[in-house]
Amino acid sequence: MRVERVISDENDSFPVGMRVLAVDDDPTCLLLLETLLTKCKYNVTTTSQAITALKMLRENKNKFDLVISDVHMPDMDGFKLLELVGLEMDLPVIMLSANGDTKLVMKGITHGACDYLLKPVRIEELQNIWQHVIRRKKFDRKDQDGSGSQDKPYIDSSEAAGLGNVDQNGKFNKKRKDQNEDEDEERDENGHDNEDLSTQKKPRVVWSVELHRKFVAAVNQLGVEKAVPKKILELMNVENLTRENVASHLQKFRLYLKRISCVANQQANMAAALGSVDSTHLRMGTMNGLGNFHTLAGPDQIHNAAFRSFQHSGVLRRLNTPAGVGISGLPSSGLVQLSPVQNLGNTSTYQRKLQSFVIPGNHNANILQGMPMSLEFDQLQNNRAASHVGQFPSVDNTTVLPVSSISGSLIDAGCSNSPLLGVTSNSLLLEGSSQLPTLHASNLRDSVSGFPNRSTLSDFTSIAPASNQLHGSKADIQDQAFPISCNAGKIISSAPQDWNAPKKDAPYQSNVPSCSINSLRAVNGDMAQLGQCLDQNNPIFNRNVGFDFVDPLSIKCSEGENLAMEPSVIEKEGYLMVQPSRQGIYIPDNEGENFAMEPSVIEKEGYLIVQPRRQGSYIPGNLGSLEDLASAMTKQDHDKGKPTDGDFGYNDYSLRTCI
Amino acid sequence: MERNPMRRQLASMRKSLFDQGYLDEQFMELEQLLDDANPNFVEEVVTLYYRDSARLILNLDRALERRPLDFSKLDGLMHQFKGSSSSIGAKKVKAESTLFREYCKSGNAEGCMRTFQQLKKEYATLRKKLETYFQLARQIGPMESANRPK
Numbered sequence: 001m002r003v004e005r006v007i008s009d010e011n012d013s014f015p016v017g018m019r020v021l022a023v024d025d026d027p028t029c030l031l032l033l034e035t036l037l038t039k040c041k042y043n044v045t046t047t048s049q050a051i052t053a054l055k056m057l058r059e060n061k062n063k064f065d066l067v068i069s070d071v072h073m074p075d076m077d078g079f080k081l082l083e084l085v086g087l088e089m090d091l092p093v094i095m096l097s098a099n100g101d102t103k104l105v106m107k108g109i110t111h112g113a114c115d116y117l118l119k120p121v122r123i124e125e126l127q128n129i130w131q132h133v134i135r136r137k138k139f140d141r142k143d144q145d146g147s148g149s150q151d152k153p154y155i156d157s158s159e160a161a162g163l164g165n166v167d168q169n170g171k172f173n174k175k176r177k178d179q180n181e182d183e184d185e186e187r188d189e190n191g192h193d194n195e196d197l198s199t200q201k202k203p204r205v206v207w208s209v210e211l212h213r214k215f216v217a218a219v220n221q222l223g224v225e226k227a228v229p230k231k232i233l234e235l236m237n238v239e240n241l242t243r244e245n246v247a248s249h250l251q252k253f254r255l256y257l258k259r260i261s262c263v264a265n266q267q268a269n270m271a272a273a274l275g276s277v278d279s280t281h282l283r284m285g286t287m288n289g290l291g292n293f294h295t296l297a298g299p300d301q302i303h304n305a306a307f308r309s310f311q312h313s314g315v316l317r318r319l320n321t322p323a324g325v326g327i328s329g330l331p332s333s334g335l336v337q338l339s340p341v342q343n344l345g346n347t348s349t350y351q352r353k354l355q356s357f358v359i360p361g362n363h364n365a366n367i368l369q370g371m372p373m374s375l376e377f378d379q380l381q382n383n384r385a386a387s388h389v390g391q392f393p394s395v396d397n398t399t400v401l402p403v404s405s406i407s408g409s410l411i412d413a414g415c416s417n418s419p420l421l422g423v424t425s426n427s428l429l430l431e432g433s434s435q436l437p438t439l440h441a442s443n444l445r446d447s448v449s450g451f452p453n454r455s456t457l458s459d460f461t462s463i464a465p466a467s468n469q470l471h472g473s474k475a476d477i478q479d480q481a482f483p484i485s486c487n488a489g490k491i492i493s494s495a496p497q498d499w500n501a502p503k504k505d506a507p508y509q510s511n512v513p514s515c516s517i518n519s520l521r522a523v524n525g526d527m528a529q530l531g532q533c534l535d536q537n538n539p540i541f542n543r544n545v546g547f548d549f550v551d552p553l554s555i556k557c558s559e560g561e562n563l564a565m566e567p568s569v570i571e572k573e574g575y576l577m578v579q580p581s582r583q584g585i586y587i588p589d590n591e592g593e594n595f596a597m598e599p600s601v602i603e604k605e606g607y608l609i610v611q612p613r614r615q616g617s618y619i620p621g622n623l624g625s626l627e628d629l630a631s632a633m634t635k636q637d638h639d640k641g642k643p644t645d646g647d648f649g650y651n652d653y654s655l656r657t658c659i
Numbered sequence: 660m661e662r663n664p665m666r667r668q669l670a671s672m673r674k675s676l677f678d679q680g681y682l683d684e685q686f687m688e689l690e691q692l693l694d695d696a697n698p699n700f701v702e703e704v705v706t707l708y709y710r711d712s713a714r715l716i717l718n719l720d721r722a723l724e725r726r727p728l729d730f731s732k733l734d735g736l737m738h739q740f741k742g743s744s745s746s747i748g749a750k751k752v753k754a755e756s757t758l759f760r761e762y763c764k765s766g767n768a769e770g771c772m773r774t775f776q777q778l779k780k781e782y783a784t785l786r787k788k789l790e791t792y793f794q795l796a797r798q799i800g801p802m803e804s805a806n807r808p809k
Contacts (some may be wrong), residue, residue, distance in 0.1 A: 028704060029746045032746050098738060119745055
């Protein structure tokens with residue numbers, strides 16, 4: 001129980017004392033807002049930075065009832081924050097802006113804002129914002145079970161750090177009697193949790209990163225389109241989670257996926273998380289199968305070949321499964337956009353794009369920035385899909401999100417920016433959750449064959465998106481995988497350097513790697529060898545080991561540098577991580593970019609994180625032949641013998657699974 | 660009492676600010692927030708506004724010196740400035756910002772520069788007037804301020 005909640009006078013005299021978190025970079029407006037809110041008798045906390053706000057919210061989910069945020073902020077896009085908050089904490093968020101364009105308002109709505117106010121804001125408007133809190137609670141309650149009795153606070157609190165907090169969550173959900181901390185831990189109760197709950201009021205469930213990751217994993221496993229709450233619930237095996245919780249979350253996730261996929265579709269490049277060098281986000285559009293491969297093939301013939309072959313691979317099909325291949329998951333911030341596989345073809349851009357594939361969820365928008373990720377990816381990817389990873393460079397807040405959210409796109413993380421992979425899970429979450437979720441689940445499943453144990457979803461958020469992206473990108477990945485494999489190392493190691501940071505966000509990274517891996521596989525044709533390399537790695541991926549995404553090994557994706565990708569896929573936490581171990585495989589991309597990417601895929605938390613490690617090896621022979629790459633990789637693999645987890649269920653998907 | 664003429668003066672000053680279009684209803688909203696706990700709230704906000712917006716003005720100046728002009732950046736900066744200005748009810752300043760943004764959108768460099776000069780003028784004028792206003796208000800006393808007619 002939340003003690004804090006108990007004392008809060010919320011229950012007694014709500015809306016008096018309602019705890020609001022106000023975020024606005026403009027001090028004048030912030031002061032005004034604070035005063036107005038105080039006048040309404042709310043309990044106000046202010047901050048001028050979105051990142052700080054997120055931190056505060058994450059520290060204690062139950063600390064706030066409502067968030068009001070400006071749209072235009074320097075450190076992070078307001079919409080991104082909105083998504084993250086919605087996904088992670090499930091708190092109502094009100095957007096604030098001086099700009100009342102219909103488009104912006106619509107954007108706010110699609111991102112989940114429960115209201116959109118124009119500046120200067122009047123006190124009358126603020127006097128009624130408490131309705132959003134009540135509404136959400138009621139809705140959640142109803143959602144869960146109809147037993148509404150409980151009031152809010154419980155729910156949020158789950159400090160759900162991940163599944164670990166399930167207990168807490170369980171508490172809230174409390175199916176059985178009142179929420180007690182001693183909710184049974186048994187997970188197996190999942191299934192019937194719902195049923196039990198009906199009578200109890202269910203506190204609102206907080207979808208922590210861990211939880212979300214699990215969710216995405218489950219969805220991926222079932223197939224985004226076929227995922228039904230009941231089954232997801234069973235798969236997730238989380239206590240005190242009701243079917244209704246899952247249902248509403250699934251709904252949000254699907255919306256998110258849809259949103260991403262729309263964006264992704266536009267992006268021809270589906271940089272399978274390879275992290276295009278460019279900051280452009282890897283956009284992984286719905287992976288319509290290998291369609292993108294073709295596009296990817298663009299600049300690089302080899303890649304093309306790879307892709308082509310990729311297309312054939314069944315993997316691609318998988319990719320398509322996810323509803324709309326949401327991989328574009330990152331779309332929201334535009335960071336990670338998985339452009340439909342078809343887009344992969346955009347050769348020129350693709351290459352660059354890859355980088356961002358895995359956009360590190362970190363709120364450090366910079367995460368992506370640093371990542372040239374997907375050096376190789378770019379080439380292959382051609383898609384902007386790589387936005388995720390690549391996004392970093394352009395990361396400006398938004399990017400951050402993509403990464404995390406884009407679980408799918410992570411794959412591109414070619415850029416070592418950990419951010420991508422780890423992408424602040426938040427971002428991924430956001431991205432992923434909304435849209436990717438479905439994708440994600442399936443993606444995850446597909447991609448990571450061995451993913452079954454997705455560890456807590458905490459990173460899920462990041463993964464989720466990534467997964468989705470992966471998923472979606474699966475197709476892309478496949479295609480992209482090629483690039484990845486071609487790049488030998490381009491593997492999505494988006495191992496964002498910042499991974500460390502984002503760690504908690506969820507190793508988005510994995511996403512990236514997985515993508516690459518998959519693609520590698522896909523490359524059956526030319527890359528056969530490469531695929532092998534990957535395969536080796538894949539096993540790693542398949543493991544859903546919750547990997548703690550290790551800080552992305554400084555994926556040094558730098559354009560122009562040899563891509564040093566060490567494919568070592570480490571599956572952690574269910575994330576498929578391809579970790580290129582030592583030697584960088586230089587995959588000459590046609591564009592002449594050499595990414596020094598050490599793709600080391602570390603699967604963390606179920607994310608496929610490809611962390612490009614040191615750079616350096618130049619893979620002889622132009623990429624022109626994937627074989628070279630493949631062999632290079634293979635060699636590496638052999639040499640390295642990396643894959644930490646041996647059981648990669650290396651399958652076509654395995655690579656993808658990161659997410 | 661000697662306060663009366665001052666109060667009258669204050670009231671008329673205030674009225675003219677509104678009549679002449681320097682301030683809009685938002686300023687009144689701010690005034691409504693004055694209370695015992697925040698007797699100088701309006702002044703505080705305005706002071707904060709001028710302090711913070713000085714930075715924006717500086718950035719805008721710099722951005723306008725570059726060639727070629729980066730309209731999207733200018734637009735972004737002005738958007739922020741507009742948000743602040745509207746929060747205190749600076750009507751004329753806000754109008755100039757809107758105009759400036761229009762010029763940005765249409766890529767009219769000359770229009771932007773011209774408008775910006777005008778904006779700075781209005782901004783400075785308002786500042787002076789408000790400073791005088793607050794000075795007088797302080798002389799009269801916080802209670803008076805709080806009881807200012809709306």
